[in-house]
Amino acid sequence: EVQLVVSGGGLVQPGGSLRLSCAVSGFTFNFYEMNWVRQAPGSGPESVAYISNSGSVIYYADSVKGRFTISRDDAKNSLYLQMNSLRVEDTAVYYCARKSSYDGREYHYNGMDVWGQGTTVTVSS
Amino acid sequence: IVMTQSPLFLPVTPGEPVSISCKSSQSLLNNNGYYFDWYLQKPGQSPQLLIYFGSRRASGVPARFSGSVSGTDFTLKISRVEAEDVGIYYCMQGLQPPFTFGPGTKVEIK
Numbered sequence: 001e002v003q004l005v006v007s008g009g010g011l012v013q014p015g016g017s018l019r020l021s022c023a024v025s026g027f028t029f030n031f032y033e034m035n036w037v038r039q040a041p042g043s044g045p046e047s048v049a050y051i052s053n054s055g056s057v058i059y060y061a062d063s064v065k066g067r068f069t070i071s072r073d074d075a076k077n078s079l080y081l082q083m084n085s086l087r088v089e090d091t092a093v094y095y096c097a098r099k100s101s102y103d104g105r106e107y108h109y110n111g112m113d114v115w116g117q118g119t120t121v122t123v124s125s
Numbered sequence: 126i127v128m129t130q131s132p133l134f135l136p137v138t139p140g141e142p143v144s145i146s147c148k149s150s151q152s153l154l155n156n157n158g159y160y161f162d163w164y165l166q167k168p169g170q171s172p173q174l175l176i177y178f179g180s181r182r183a184s185g186v187p188a189r190f191s192g193s194v195s196g197t198d199f200t201l202k203i204s205r206v207e208a209e210d211v212g213i214y215y216c217m218q219g220l221q222p223p224f225t226f227g228p229g230t231k232v233e234i235k
Contacts, residue, residue: 046226047226050224059223088212095171095172109156112174112219117169117171
């Protein structure tokens, strides 16, 4: 079964740090692009970080650039989001999501076809 | 890339057809297809993929859902809406990271 399990959320003070993890199973992790998507209370989704299947290409939303770091460990089938200098406006449910794949020969656009269950990050004093 | 949606709120009657529109600020055409998706987020759940590549139904999505494209205009149609289809529908461009979502269309039963 294809599965993404997110962990690491919690309550943190402004200026603090958290590290989110996304453990994947049921598919060949290193074929897939991965994303962190967050959703603030009452708002729509916001894609905040992207990493290519090889890990060589990374993008961030302007709102988190310089503070968040996305990484992946293919040996551990895991995706990470290191969040530093957290702000009140970073309060949200954070999801990891699988996106398109590259099998070494061909790129397949799949949309964000698998999502984790989300973890809540609350930044408050 | 900016994504706009209409309407933002849509009361529906079960059994009736439904149409939701989305427009991108630039072309999403790539590799002979459109890097564009539709998602449904039901209350308390993660978003789920409905349509990808502009018009392809995701695995397990009922045939009553369909997507179409005309340039930078995208349409999601539900042939006969059912009560389980309530939630917020989002469009998303998957061409340029960070990928951007539309504001969402909230679908409720009348």
